Amino acid sequence: VDLFVRGSGGNKTTKMMYGIMHEDINNSGDGGIYAELIQNRAFQASEQFPVSLNAWSAVNGAKLSVKQLDKPLSVALPNSLNVVPGSKKSGFANEGYWGMDVKVQKYTGSFYVKGSYSGRFTASLQSNLTGETFGSVDIVSRSVANEWVQHEFTLVPKKAAPNSNNTFAITFDASGVKQGSLDFNLISLFPPTYKNRPNGLRIDLMEAIAELNPKFFRLPGGNMLEGLTTKSWWKWNETIGPLKDRPGVAGVWNYQLTTGLGLVEYMQWCDDLNLEPIVAIWSGLALDGNFISEADLEPYVQSALDEIEFLTGDVHTKWGAVRASLGYPKPWKVNYVEIGNEDWLAGRPTGYDSYKQYRFKRFFDAFQKKYPKIQLIASPSVFDDMVIPVPAAGDMHPYLTPDGFIEAFSKFDHLTKDNLTLIGEYAAVHPNGGIDWSGDLQPWPWWGGAVSEAIFLIGAERNSDRVIGATYAPGLRNLNRWQWSITLMQHAADPALTTKSVSWYIMHLFGKHLITETLPVNANFGPLYYVAGKSDKGTTIVKGAVYNTTVPVPVSLQLEGYDKGDKATLTVLTGPADPYAYNDPWKQNNVVKETTTTLQAGKDGTFSFTLPQLSVAVLETERS
Numbered sequence: 001v002d003l004f005v006r007g008s009g010g011n012k013t014t015k016m017m018y019g020i021m022h023e024d025i026n027n028s029g030d031g032g033i034y035a036e037l038i039q040n041r042a043f044q045a046s047e048q049f050p051v052s053l054n055a056w057s058a059v060n061g062a063k064l065s066v067k068q069l070d071k072p073l074s075v076a077l078p079n080s081l082n083v084v085p086g087s088k089k090s091g092f093a094n095e096g097y098w099g100m101d102v103k104v105q106k107y108t109g110s111f112y113v114k115g116s117y118s119g120r121f122t123a124s125l126q127s128n129l130t131g132e133t134f135g136s137v138d139i140v141s142r143s144v145a146n147e148w149v150q151h152e153f154t155l156v157p158k159k160a161a162p163n164s165n166n167t168f169a170i171t172f173d174a175s176g177v178k179q180g181s182l183d184f185n186l187i188s189l190f191p192p193t194y195k196n197r198p199n200g201l202r203i204d205l206m207e208a209i210a211e212l213n214p215k216f217f218r219l220p221g222g223n224m225l226e227g228l229t230t231k232s233w234w235k236w237n238e239t240i241g242p243l244k245d246r247p248g249v250a251g252v253w254n255y256q257l258t259t260g261l262g263l264v265e266y267m268q269w270c271d272d273l274n275l276e277p278i279v280a281i282w283s284g285l286a287l288d289g290n291f292i293s294e295a296d297l298e299p300y301v302q303s304a305l306d307e308i309e310f311l312t313g314d315v316h317t318k319w320g321a322v323r324a325s326l327g328y329p330k331p332w333k334v335n336y337v338e339i340g341n342e343d344w345l346a347g348r349p350t351g352y353d354s355y356k357q358y359r360f361k362r363f364f365d366a367f368q369k370k371y372p373k374i375q376l377i378a379s380p381s382v383f384d385d386m387v388i389p390v391p392a393a394g395d396m397h398p399y400l401t402p403d404g405f406i407e408a409f410s411k412f413d414h415l416t417k418d419n420l421t422l423i424g425e426y427a428a429v430h431p432n433g434g435i436d437w438s439g440d441l442q443p444w445p446w447w448g449g450a451v452s453e454a455i456f457l458i459g460a461e462r463n464s465d466r467v468i469g470a471t472y473a474p475g476l477r478n479l480n481r482w483q484w485s486i487t488l489m490q491h492a493a494d495p496a497l498t499t500k501s502v503s504w505y506i507m508h509l510f511g512k513h514l515i516t517e518t519l520p521v522n523a524n525f526g527p528l529y530y531v532a533g534k535s536d537k538g539t540t541i542v543k544g545a546v547y548n549t550t551v552p553v554p555v556s557l558q559l560e561g562y563d564k565g566d567k568a569t570l571t572v573l574t575g576p577a578d579p580y581a582y583n584d585p586w587k588q589n590n591v592v593k594e595t596t597t598t599l600q601a602g603k604d605g606t607f608s609f610t611l612p613q614l615s616v617a618v619l620e621t622e623r624s
């Protein structure tokens, strides 16, 4: 294939081509990136997920029950753990989210207790298999009758555990208990967190995300925003403030959510990785297909405006003052707001009709009036049979077969300047031939699928003056919870199981080489698909991927303005012969091979190389 790349004549691109999205699916939040180790820490419950002792067990003959006391810890947390001690030092243990990683490092914990007790509590980390204690700390009781008193502690184990099959326990002496039992609530334990944030995020997962060089964060993404019913949507104002004032919410993926990872934590996540937030607001549609009528919509529109005021208003505004009172006087900047999630899907056709007829418009009008500078994004895209009013953008979520992504390569060529589009979720999920949701899902992202994603992304990058950015979804999966197999990364309590999928390697390569201005290229597409452009340093970048060839593709790439002897780095990702090969978290294999070579241009600035079937490559020149 002969490619000729012009030195100018393209378009400025989006400044945030690659990003991330997060929703709590597959325990990717609780039990995932949210670093809290204690599962069911505050006995939160909902209509869908009744209160339980899940993850808790008695130690040394104590009797455990969940009670709703006349004097609960807070209105938000009405349930607590009643512990009738056994004869010796007894109490209760938590198994974590399928175990806990124990290292010689500082763990920060706290718990509330109600009831008169003179003595010490012992907090400890131990093996669930052998009972061996890796570390413990004594905490002098300040607990009194009829008051909830918080106890805080730090715990540094003396020894690392050989595996993650460990528990955390709190025990106390029966002899010091005055009224027969003690009540506990909000029992929490954090390992060190990313950038040492209290109530923060898991370090290894944040580091793996940071490596992608993402530029934006769609928060909260996906179905989680919508909720199972019109009563259980992700109410942003119930995810802020002290943990004892967060009731949690019924998750849409079969488990209750703590909302410890709430709106403020999402914004801190943006701060820590320097991400542009795309704040998703609830548009009045729930996953059961019910939606808010036009007559009843006003409070929800107001709630969305309040949410943005909470994030961006100065301390003299009503919600800015609330934010400041929580310890965050400095407003955040919000430039993008998405109205809903996949409003074209649940309750179709009436749900979607209501979005097109009045729901989108009501939010759009209110935001245009109060926040005219914010770029609004409708949750369907121009490809979903909706006329999206300018200046709003749309959002598309392609979950396709590899061939489907190749077909979608030229989709963006047809966007006009008024069709700004976010790729708010994408992933190859079915093999070719598995045509729709009834087809078999692959167990993990696979190499052939990842190459097709690369080609789709190249198509988006070619038109990235009209594309806001692209994010894979879902991002994370706890290996012990299955709702959605194809995720960018997988994890478990044991950090040794944290796995970057083959699709992660595509995003990583493309995210490291960001084009800020496209350059025109002559030639046809297939089996090589490509895009060229300049970086913000002025270097020239050409990205390419090969799909559907039986022989390697020789490439002759001439760059206008470059001469014989100019140098470029060529990075090529390839996989094994089996296109269905994947990175298996249980085996910790990596099927993606990366080779980097320095090439020298021949006559007229022409670089020559060969790309095999199912390969993805980026060439970046050394000089501008």
Ligand code: AHR
Binding pocket: 023, 025, 221, 222, 223, 224, 341, 342, 397, 425, 473, 474, 484
């Ligand atoms: O990413 C998983 C789900 O796919 C999201 O929750 C939803 O937006 C989409 O249908």
